[in-house]
Amino acid sequence: MxxxxxxxxxxxxxxxxxxxALLDSTxxxxxxxxRRSSGKEDPKLSEVILKDPSDLSSVGTNLAGFDACLYCLGISAMGMSEKDYTAITKDMTLRVADSLLAQNPSMRFLFVSGDGTDAKSRMMWARVKGETENALLERSPDGAVMFRPGLIEPLHGIKGQQSLVYKAVYAVAPLLRGLRLPVTNTEVLGRAMLKVAKQGSAKxxxxxxxxxxxxxxxxxxxGE
Structure with a gap:
């Protein structure tokens, strides 16, 4: 459990x-x-709405006793300065990790990064995410696990990016998959994260x- x-x-x-997670009985x-409600109702789901989700001071000891954090909060770097992107992608993530690990030292912290992430990259988004990955691995060498999906295809009524470019890419996702390009979907990514949340990962x-x-x-x- x-x-x-x-x-x-x-x-x-x-x-x-x-x-x-709602479908998984374990x-x-x-x-x-x-920042807002998921709109889901389930006996095992509780929600905390915060203006700044990285400021967990008001949650207090209610953060104790958890086995894993599935950190899916993120934003596109398109049109953002490196300073602003770093504040959301790196600084917020590390504040959350510090708060959770203080109460749950053995917690597994799962961070959704992206294909091409590299702290030495010339691309701003890849560099910032790479720096975030490295900082998380330093904080929790045993529990932190980085997920680097490529194109994520939304399933089961979930809406993806609404720009015309993304809509076109989603439409040709089967073709990209056939060409062995990095493509996954929301269901697969969710299941993979839950498996690691429950069992950990050697990789x-x-x-x-x-x-x-x-x-x-x-x-x-x-991951072995």
Missing amino acids: TRVVVFGATGMVGQGVLRE ITSILSIG KILSNADINNLAAGTLGKC
């Missing part, structure tokens, strides 16, 4: 993760923390292929 905290449950990735308690950085294989049960024992 596993208790999880979910951040970003109203975003595309978070919606997929929350859906799978997940006994879900705490969703975000600390999971590629798009790892995510798909893990959800399908073909990656061995959580």
Whole structure:
């Protein structure tokens, strides 16, 4: 039986993760923390609405006793300065990790990053996410696990990015998958994250292929 905290449950990735967590009978308690309600109702789901989801001072000891954090909160770097993107992607994430790990030292902290993430990259988003990954792994060498999906196809009524570019890309997702490009979907990513939340992962950085294989049960024992 596993208790999880979910951040970003109203975003595309978070919606997929929350859906799978609600369907999973071995997940006994879900705490969703975000700026607005997920709109879901379930006996095992509770929600905390905060103007700043990284400021958990008002939640206090209610954060204790959780097994894993599924951190799905994120934003596109398009049109953002590096300073603003870092504040949301890196600074907020690390404040949350520090607060949760203080009360749950053995917690598994699962961070949704992205294919191409690299702290030495010339691309701003990849560099900032890479720096965030490194900082999380330093804070929790045993419990932190990075997920690097490629294109994430929204399923089960979940809405993805609404720009014309993304809509076109979603439409050709099957073709991209056939070309062996990094493609996954919200259901697969959710299942893979829950598997790691429950069992941990020997591998600390999971590629798009790892995510798909893990959800399908073909990656061995959580990344080995």
